[in-house]
Amino acid sequence: MxxxxxxxxxxxxxxxxxxxxxxxxxxxxxxxxxxxxxxxxxxxxxxxxxxxxxxxxxxxxxxxxxxxxxxxxxxxxxxxxxxxxxxxxxxxxxxxxxxxxxxxxxxxxxxxxxxxxxxxxxxxxxxxxxxxxxxxxxxxxxxxxxxNAVHALGRVPQVEGATALVYGVGPIGMLIFWLARRLKTERVAVVDINPHRLGTAKELGADLVVNGSQSNPVQAILEWTEGRGVDFAVDAVGHPDCRANTVACAARGGTVVWIGLGGDQTELDGRSVVTREIEIKGSYAxxxxxxxxxxxxxxxxxxxxxxxxxxxxxxxxxxxxxxxxxxxxxxxxxxxxx
Ligand SMILES: [Zn+2]
Ligand SMILES: [Zn+2]
CATH class of the missing domain: 3.90.180.10 (Medium-chain alcohol dehydrogenases, catalytic domain)
Structure with missing residues (x-):
C-alpha cells in the first residue's frame, strides 16, 4: 500500500x-x-x-x-x-x-x-x-x-453566558472559539499574531480580535472587560508568555485552561493566582x-x-x-x- x-x-x-x-x-x-x-x-x-x-x-x-x-x-x-x-x-x-x-x-x-x-x-x-x-x-x-475542543471547554465550569478569551487561533484554538460560541458564551475575544487567522475568527463572529504583535493583549482584554477580566481563558499556543497572559486576563474566580504545548517552564504571578482564586487546568486530548x-x-x-x-x-x-x-x-x- x-x-x-x-x-x-x-x-x-x-x-x-x-x-x-x-x-x-x-x-x-x-x-x-x-x-x-x-x-x-x-x-x-x-x-x-x-x-x-x-x-x-x-x-x-x-x-x-x-x-x-x-x-x-x-x-x-x-x-x-x-x-x-x-x-x-x-x-x-x-x-x-x-x-x-x-x-x-x-x-x-x-x-x-x-x-x-x-x-x-x-x-x-x-x-x-x-x-x-x-x-x-x-x-x-x-x-x-x-x-479536543469539547474536552477543553468541558474543563470550564460555566461556558454559557460567559465572557471568554481564546489565546491562539490555530486549528485547535479556532475550534475552541467556534464551539464556545455554539455553547452560547456571551462574547468571545481571540488573540493571535497571524492576520489570516484573526480574519477568519472575525468572519466567524469573534467579538474582539487582538493582534498580539501590534498591541498588548492583556491591556486590550482588560479594557474590553472594563478592568474585570474574562470568566474563562484558554491558551491554545503553549508559549510561556501566552500562558501567563491568559492568567493575567482572567477575572477573579475565573478559570484558565491550558491546551497548547509550545513550551515547558512558565513563570506566573503566583500571588495574583492565590488572591484572585484563579483556577488553572490542563487539557490533554x-x-x-x-x-x-x-x-x-x-x-x-x-x-x-x-x-x-x-x-x-x-x-x-x-x-x-x-x-x-x-x-x-x-x-x-x-x-x-x-
Ligand atoms: Zn491531533
Ligand atoms: Zn490505562
Whole structure:
C-alpha cells in the first residue's frame, strides 16, 4: 500500500509499505480522510522526540472498514467510521475512571506506531465510531480535533453566558472559539499574531480580535472587560508568555485552561493566582465521551467547514507540509483525502 513516510526532519516520501496485519478484535480501515495536526507538524520538523523516523504520521482520520479481524461481528465491510486514535492500556486507574486519555500507557497513531497518512490502518473494534449516513469523510476527520475542543471547554465550569478569551487561533484554538460560541458564551475575544487567522475568527463572529504583535493583549482584554477580566481563558499556543497572559486576563474566580504545548517552564504571578482564586487546568486530548459528543456536534452540520478545511492529495504531502511549516501559511486545517 502507499504511505506518506516521515523519513528525516522536513522530509516526507511516498513509499510502498506492507498493509498492516489484522489481529483478533481489530479491523482494517481503508483511510479516506486524514487531518494534519500541529503535533504532526512538530514531528515533521524534527521537534518531537517521540516521533522517530521512519514513521507514518496522522491520527485524525476517517475511512471505510475494509476487512474484519477474528472476533469482530458487529461491523461490516464498507461501514464508514471515525477512529478514536488513542489506544489506552485498559487496566490502570485512569482507564477505570474513564479518563483513558491520560492513561500513562496509552499509545497513539502516528506516534507510537504508524499513523493514517497511508491507504490502510488497523484499528481495534473499541476505537470505531460509525459516521452518520450523511456525514462526509472530511467531516469524519474533524471529529478528533473538535473532540479536543469539547474536552477543553468541558474543563470550564460555566461556558454559557460567559465572557471568554481564546489565546491562539490555530486549528485547535479556532475550534475552541467556534464551539464556545455554539455553547452560547456571551462574547468571545481571540488573540493571535497571524492576520489570516484573526480574519477568519472575525468572519466567524469573534467579538474582539487582538493582534498580539501590534498591541498588548492583556491591556486590550482588560479594557474590553472594563478592568474585570474574562470568566474563562484558554491558551491554545503553549508559549510561556501566552500562558501567563491568559492568567493575567482572567477575572477573579475565573478559570484558565491550558491546551497548547509550545513550551515547558512558565513563570506566573503566583500571588495574583492565590488572591484572585484563579483556577488553572490542563487539557490533554479527549475521552471516548468527548469523541462521541464531537461527532454529534458535527452531525448538526453547522460547522463552517469551507472556511476551515483545505483538501490535498497524498502526492502533495511534502509541499503541503513545507507550506504549513513556513509559519506564513493561510491554511487552517489541512485534510488529505484518498
Ligand atoms: Zn491531533
Ligand atoms: Zn490505562
Amino acid at each position: 502507499r504511505a506518506l513516510v516521515y523519513t528525516a526532519p522536513r522530509e516526507l516520501e511516498l513509499q510502498d509499505v506492507p498493509v498492516p496485519r489484522l489481529e483478533s478484535g481489530t479491523v482494517l480501515v481503508r483511510v479516506r480522510a486524514v487531518g494534519v495536526c500541529g503535533s504532526d507538524l512538530e514531528g515533521f520538523l524534527g521537534k518531537s522526540k517521540r516521533r522517530v523516523p521512519p514513521l507514518v504520521l496522522g491520527h485524525e482520520f476517517s475511512g471505510e472498514v475494509a476487512e474484519l479481524g477474528p472476533g469482530v461481528r458487529d461491523f461490516r465491510v464498507g461501514d464508514r467510521v471515525a477512529v478514536y486514535p488513542l489506544i489506552p492500556c485498559g487496566r490502570c486507574r485512569y482507564c477505570a475512571l474513564g479518563r483513558q486519555h491520560i492513561c500513562p500507557g496509552r499509545r497513539v497513531y502516528g506516534l507510537d506506531f504508524h499513523g493514517a497518512l497511508a491507504e490502510y490502518v488497523c484499528a481495534p473494534r473499541a476505537s470505531l465510531f460509525r459516521l452518520p449516513a450523511d456525514m462526509s469523510f472530511v467531516q469524519g476527520a474533524l471529529v478528533e480535533p473538535l473532540a 479527549y475521552g471516548l465521551k468527548d469523541f462521541e459528543r464531537s461527532m454529534s456536534i458535527l452531525a448538526e452540520k453547522t460547522f463552517p467547514i469551507a472556511s476551515f478545511v483545505s483538501e490535498a492529495r497524498l502526492e502533495e504531502g511534502q509541499s503541503m507540509f513545507d507550506d504549513l511549516a513556513s509559519g506564513a501559511s493561510s491554511l487552517m486545517k489541512l485534510v488529505f483525502t484518498m
